Amino acid sequence: MSKKQNIFFLSIVSIIIIFAIILLRISPQIKSTVIFFFYVMLSNSFIAIPHEPLMIYLGKIYPFYLPVLIAILPTILGCYLDYMVLTPVLNSRLFKRPLNSKFYKKSEEYFRKTPYLTLFVFALTPLPFYPVRILSVASGYPVSKYVSSVTLGRIPRYTFLALSGSFFNISNNVIFGILLFMIFSPFIVNIIRRIIKKFTLNRIPEAKIESE
Numbered sequence: 001m002s003k004k005q006n007i008f009f010l011s012i013v014s015i016i017i018i019f020a021i022i023l024l025r026i027s028p029q030i031k032s033t034v035i036f037f038f039y040v041m042l043s044n045s046f047i048a049i050p051h052e053p054l055m056i057y058l059g060k061i062y063p064f065y066l067p068v069l070i071a072i073l074p075t076i077l078g079c080y081l082d083y084m085v086l087t088p089v090l091n092s093r094l095f096k097r098p099l100n101s102k103f104y105k106k107s108e109e110y111f112r113k114t115p116y117l118t119l120f121v122f123a124l125t126p127l128p129f130y131p132v133r134i135l136s137v138a139s140g141y142p143v144s145k146y147v148s149s150v151t152l153g154r155i156p157r158y159t160f161l162a163l164s165g166s167f168f169n170i171s172n173n174v175i176f177g178i179l180l181f182m183i184f185s186p187f188i189v190n191i192i193r194r195i196i197k198k199f200t201l202n203r204i205p206e207a208k209i210e211s212e
Helices: 003-026 028-043 052-061 065-090 093-099 102-113 115-124 130-138 143-168 172-211
Strands: none
Touching: 003 028, 003 065, 028 052, 028 065, 052 065, 052 143, 052 172, 065 093, 065 130, 065 143, 102 115, 102 130, 115 130, 115 143
16 A cells, blocks of 8 residues: 555544544444444454454344444455555565465465455455455555455355344354354464474374384
8 A cells, every 4th residue: 555545544544533432422322333333444454353243243133234334334444454554564574584485475376366256255255364365465466456355255244144143143142152262263273283283292202212
């Protein structure tokens, strides 16, 4: 993103924040809507907090189309936030070596074949989105195409989640459990991997001794 685009993005977000503060002063009951707006924006950015449980919950208490419509603008803003923050980060010396690795080069090669469709599919489905987020920014894929592909993929995803909350009437405890699981599952997986790796390394000397 250019400096002009960054300034424009920050101006829009600033206006929205000011507008939200004014609305909260006038009508405090919309607090949950304002929280949802900014939550969705962050969940569609590099911060990547899970939006699924919240969308299911809102589908329970509101007509399904309402959270879907509210989520469109923050989804767009979240995508722009990705490019504003990740572009300088990925262009820094810290990521020079990883982005020159054979694995990344091969991944980017596949991504460049059908970038728009790839982003759309990953935004629509439960596939982990972070890899294609990095590939899109690092490869210099146009931010406008990134925004449109992700938004078009998210809308039917949001609709499905909100309808799930509406039709299945999932309990709040289950929804909260899903949220906790989605937040902490990467850490749990990482711990399990370390335990397996440690156990494997400890078994290798034992196997050598037995063979001797």
